[in-house]
Amino acid sequence: MRFCRFDDNRLGVVRGDMVHDVTGVLEQLPPLSWPVPPGDHFFNHFDRLRPAMEAAADAAPGRPVSEVRLLSPVANPGKIIAAPVNYQLHLDESRADTQINFGTQVKTIHEYGVFLKANSSLIGPSQTVVADWADRRIDHEVELALVIGKRGFRIPLEDALDHVAGYMIGLDMTIRGTEDRSFRKSLDTFTVLGPHVVTSDELGDPGDLDFSIHVGSDLRQKSNTSLLVLGVAELIAYASKAYTLWPGDVILTGTPEGVAPVKPGDTMHAWIDRIGTMDVEVSG
Numbered sequence: 001m002r003f004c005r006f007d008d009n010r011l012g013v014v015r016g017d018m019v020h021d022v023t024g025v026l027e028q029l030p031p032l033s034w035p036v037p038p039g040d041h042f043f044n045h046f047d048r049l050r051p052a053m054e055a056a057a058d059a060a061p062g063r064p065v066s067e068v069r070l071l072s073p074v075a076n077p078g079k080i081i082a083a084p085v086n087y088q089l090h091l092d093e094s095r096a097d098t099q100i101n102f103g104t105q106v107k108t109i110h111e112y113g114v115f116l117k118a119n120s121s122l123i124g125p126s127q128t129v130v131a132d133w134a135d136r137r138i139d140h141e142v143e144l145a146l147v148i149g150k151r152g153f154r155i156p157l158e159d160a161l162d163h164v165a166g167y168m169i170g171l172d173m174t175i176r177g178t179e180d181r182s183f184r185k186s187l188d189t190f191t192v193l194g195p196h197v198v199t200s201d202e203l204g205d206p207g208d209l210d211f212s213i214h215v216g217s218d219l220r221q222k223s224n225t226s227l228l229v230l231g232v233a234e235l236i237a238y239a240s241k242a243y244t245l246w247p248g249d250v251i252l253t254g255t256p257e258g259v260a261p262v263k264p265g266d267t268m269h270a271w272i273d274r275i276g277t278m279d280v281e282v283s284g
């Protein structure tokens with residue numbers, strides 16, 4: 001199944017080019033009071049809601065996806081985990097290009113571990129990335145993103161993929177410079193997720209997905225997830241050594257070579273095989 005969040009927080013099941021509004025299913029979520037439990041409220045209950053979403057989609061008329069405003073399919077992630085330099089050719093370009101490394105030594109992912117991006121940086125494809133630091137280089141990084149569906153701590157490698165609810169396209173927007181990654185990658189609008197979640201059973205093996213990003217008509221990045229240094233299962237096992245992974249937590253798996261600047265007025269066109277496409281505008 002594919003599902004999205006759109007317009008004024010509507011929940012949609014996506015079939016082909018059409019979105020079927022199944023927002024009424026959300027009435028089955030238990031009421032919340034303060035403090036809210038850990039995890040994203042929807043993903044905490046997704047397995048139970050899923051059959052009702054399918055049934056509601058059968059009955060709901062479709063609207064073209066192109067006519068709705070797509071929001072991040074994950075509304076309230078508990079945390080956004082990201083993988084640094086997780087493709088060898090991106091490590092190579094980062095070490096070679098002073099406009100990427102700014103004189104800092106670029107280490108390997110085994111040395112860095114993973115890092116966290118602020119949840120407040122999260123937007124969906126209908127919103128715009130704000131690149132208004134005119135004196136600084138702001139780059140796109142296209143990445144396979146996943147959302148956790150089952151809580152786990154110190155998850156064994158062989159069980160890791162069972163903890164994934166589904167997959168999305170992710171953009172890990174980045175200011176180049178000397179500051180810590182958590183600063184440079186956490187500006188408002190610097191994490192984009194969309195266009196929808198493809199459930200893990202529908203997507204299948206995440207380890208062989210072609211993907212790309214164009215800015216305008218220029219092809220900037222093109223790779224395949226088989227080239228990840230730490231693959232999807234390894235990242236889940238690694239991150240969960242440190243953190244309990246809760247439903248709704250997001251992992252951005254890392255970007256390949258070809259990172260390059262964007263400027264106000266640009267439109268980014270991202271694509272991942274078996275997920276789809278998303279277009280995201282850049283404003284000043």
Ligand code: MN
Binds near residue numbers: 254
């Ligand atoms: Mn990245």
